[in-house]
Amino acid sequence: MSDHGTSVLVINGPNLGRLGTREPDVYGALDAAGLAEAIRGWAEELGLTAEVRQTDDEATLVGWLHEAVDTRRDVVLNPAAFTHYSYALRDAAAQVTTAGLRLVEVHLTNPATRERFRHTSVVAGVATGTVAGFGPDSYRLALTALQGGGPHGAAAG
Numbered sequence: 665m666s667d668h669g670t671s672v673l674v675i676n677g678p679n680l681g682r683l684g685t686r687e688p689d690v691y692g693a694l695d696a697a698g699l700a701e702a703i704r705g706w707a708e709e710l711g712l713t714a715e716v717r718q719t720d721d722e723a724t725l726v727g728w729l730h731e732a733v734d735t736r737r738d739v740v741l742n743p744a745a746f747t748h749y750s751y752a753l754r755d756a757a758a759q760v761t762t763a764g765l766r767l768v769e770v771h772l773t774n775p776a777t778r779e780r781f782r783h784t785s786v787v788a789g790v791a792t793g794t795v796a797g798f799g800p801d802s803y804r805l806a807l808t809a810l811q812g813g814g815p816h817g818a819a820a821g
């Protein structure tokens with residue numbers, strides 16, 4: 665099966681299931697279910713289908729990236745804290761982009777403006793691109809980037 669170009673896997677990493685109650689002054693009031701609903705709605709408006717998943721588990725994240733490769737799906741990934749140190753996640757993300765699929769790294773906040781340990785992303789170097797700092801809109805912007813155009817989108821060729 666190939667959903668490539670229309671179906672996007674949106675993957676959220678650790679602690680993002682706690683949105684709404686987790687540091688709302690930093691991450692906002694929208695909870696994880698609300699975010700997932702918004703993402704699915706934005707995707708639909710853009711002619712895409714978004715499957716939204718969240719886990720706190722690194723191995724599960726790696727497995728989902730393998731699945732994206734095997735099912736030929738572009739990925740929107742918020743690696744959360746794993747952004748800053750998970751080489752396993754970086755290596756899995758690299759498999760997505762070297763397979764000719766696109767992976768957009770997203771962040772609600774702009775890590776570059778925060779604590780020093782957040783200034784490093786080990787994922788960015790293998791991502792197609794990064795959107796950070798726009799709150800939930802970061803996901804909408806990432807989906808917009810995956811809509812149609814680009815070398816791997818539905819409008820390609």
Ligand code: DQA
Pocket residue numbers: 678679680742743744745746747770771772773774775782
């Ligand atoms: C985050 C930023 C990370 O530094 C942090 O660990 C998160 C969320 C963001 O979306 O702003 O959990 O990825």
